[in-house]
Amino acid sequence: MNVNDSEKAASLLEKEGYVQTSEVEKADLIIVNTCSVRDKAEQKVHSLLGRLRRLKNGENTAIIGVMGCLAQQWGKGFFKRCPHINFVCGTHNIHRIPSLVKEAQLRKKYIEAVNFNGHVPSLDLCVPASKGKISSYVTIMQGCNNFCSYCIVPYVRGREESRPSGDIIREVQRLTEKGVQEIILLGQNVNSYGQTLEEETGFPELLGKIRDLHSVNRIRFTTSHPKDFSDDLINSFAEIDELCEHIHLPVQSGCNEVLEKMRRRYTVEEYLAKVERLRSICPDISITSDVIVGFPGEEEKYFQKTIDLVKKVRFDNIFSFKYSDRPGVASQRFSDKIPEDMKNKRLALLQDIQAKLTLEKNRAQEGKTEQVLVEGTSKGSDADIMGRTRGNRIVNFKGSSRLIGKTVQVKILRGYAHSLRGEMI
Numbered sequence: 346m347n348v349n350d351s352e353k354a355a356s357l358l359e360k361e362g363y364v365q366t367s368e369v370e371k372a373d374l375i376i377v378n379t380c381s382v383r384d385k386a387e388q389k390v391h392s393l394l395g396r397l398r399r400l401k402n403g404e405n406t407a408i409i410g411v412m413g414c415l416a417q418q419w420g421k422g423f424f425k426r427c428p429h430i431n432f433v434c435g436t437h438n439i440h441r442i443p444s445l446v447k448e449a450q451l452r453k454k455y456i457e458a459v460n461f462n463g464h465v466p467s468l469d470l471c472v473p474a475s476k477g478k479i480s481s482y483v484t485i486m487q488g489c490n491n492f493c494s495y496c497i498v499p500y501v502r503g504r505e506e507s508r509p510s511g512d513i514i515r516e517v518q519r520l521t522e523k524g525v526q527e528i529i530l531l532g533q534n535v536n537s538y539g540q541t542l543e544e545e546t547g548f549p550e551l552l553g554k555i556r557d558l559h560s561v562n563r564i565r566f567t568t569s570h571p572k573d574f575s576d577d578l579i580n581s582f583a584e585i586d587e588l589c590e591h592i593h594l595p596v597q598s599g600c601n602e603v604l605e606k607m608r609r610r611y612t613v614e615e616y617l618a619k620v621e622r623l624r625s626i627c628p629d630i631s632i633t634s635d636v637i638v639g640f641p642g643e644e645e646k647y648f649q650k651t652i653d654l655v656k657k658v659r660f661d662n663i664f665s666f667k668y669s670d671r672p673g674v675a676s677q678r679f680s681d682k683i684p685e686d687m688k689n690k691r692l693a694l695l696q697d698i699q700a701k702l703t704l705e706k707n708r709a710q711e712g713k714t715e716q717v718l719v720e721g722t723s724k725g726s727d728a729d730i731m732g733r734t735r736g737n738r739i740v741n742f743k744g745s746s747r748l749i750g751k752t753v754q755v756k757i758l759r760g761y762a763h764s765l766r767g768e769m770i
């Protein structure tokens with residue numbers, strides 16, 4: 346979602362005549378988009394802002410703004426720690442960025458826009474498809490009402506708000522008319538899409554409406570909360586050809602005691618039943634997940650249950666993280682914190698197990714023929730192009746850059762840790 350927000354900010358500024366540069370020293374305006382979901386992301390922001398301070402201490406007169414979740418969380422507090430910043434722009438105020446920049450140009454003082462609105466105006470902002478764009482994000486909802494005990498999102502993104510389906514369909518139509526092949530629907534919990542709308546459109550119905558346009562080659566979505574992952578949505582994988590066979594379904598822990606303390610509102614058994622049903626409908630589906638290790642109170646036997654679950658589900662990949670306290674959330678007050686060295690050990694063990702599973706899964710693709718949407722040239726070799734399978738695996742293979750944006754058939758020759766090697770047929 347942050348990438349999509351950055352695109353929205355950039356497109357607003359392009360309308361004002363700004364052009365993007367990759368050389369930060371030459372920029373007249375620098376906006377840092379921030380994430381506060383984990384402590385590590387926060388540390389990265391401070392280190393980047395430290396580097397920008399040194400830049401500003403020289404001759405540089407660039408305007409510096411901070412947007413996103415951390416801007417929302419810290420507000421004015423940012424100016425004390427980073428006096429070289431001109432403005433902070435919270436998650437409900439992206440639409441105001443051009444005017445904040447103008448104010449900064451006039452007054453050069455500390456400008457703050459972090460008020461929450463009943464409606465998130467930037468939900469209505471559409472990013473125009475740039476020439477040659479193959480894949481595009483489309484925000485369908487923002488915010489979250491779930492208040493998982495460790496998560497800061499409801500505090501920095503606000504309550505859940507869905508976007509009317511007509512606006513989404515019009516945006517998808519505009520994007521596909523410009524040649525976009527793949528639409529990635531975005532929201533903190535797309536499965537609860539529609540709950541704040543007057544119209545009776547849930548997420549499976551929205552997917553059906555997009556399919557009925559007959560102009561989208563591929564549909565993906567993220568993120569899904571397991572508690573709201575309905576049978577209707579599972580059935581969509583069988584009914585909607587355009588829906589790619591990949592789901593990111595964050596489990597977070599394999600232990601019911603921990604899930605309860607996390608306030609996730611599903612059990613391990615319920616999660617496994619949904620995975621089983623999904624695989625019975627769509628046997629080749631690729632399933633990825635998020636896992637937190639070292640949640641307060643996670644005893645060794647509880648962690649072992651997470652390992653057991655990861656081995657049982659055999660995820661195609663996971664994003665795994667050490668628990669870190671986020672300010673103001675419920676788990677910050679839990680007393681039974683896990684020492685850092687134990688969290689490190691558990692994370693390393695989990696990642697090692699998953700790396701082996703991912704490699705096995707990638708090797709199991711060898712000999713299969715996959716539809717690959719070509720995205721660009723390979724990082725490793727100019728003679729190669731790369732694309733993604735419907736299961737979201739990266740494939741490198743020999744081919745002309747003229748194929749970028751096309752869907753081709755590729756035989757998988759070799760599975761590696763992070764990608765596949767293939768040949769076009």
Ligand code: SF4
Pocket residue numbers: 489490491492493496497498499533534570
């Ligand atoms: S559902 Fe996701 S975004 Fe919402 S509170 Fe839980 S972890 Fe955070």
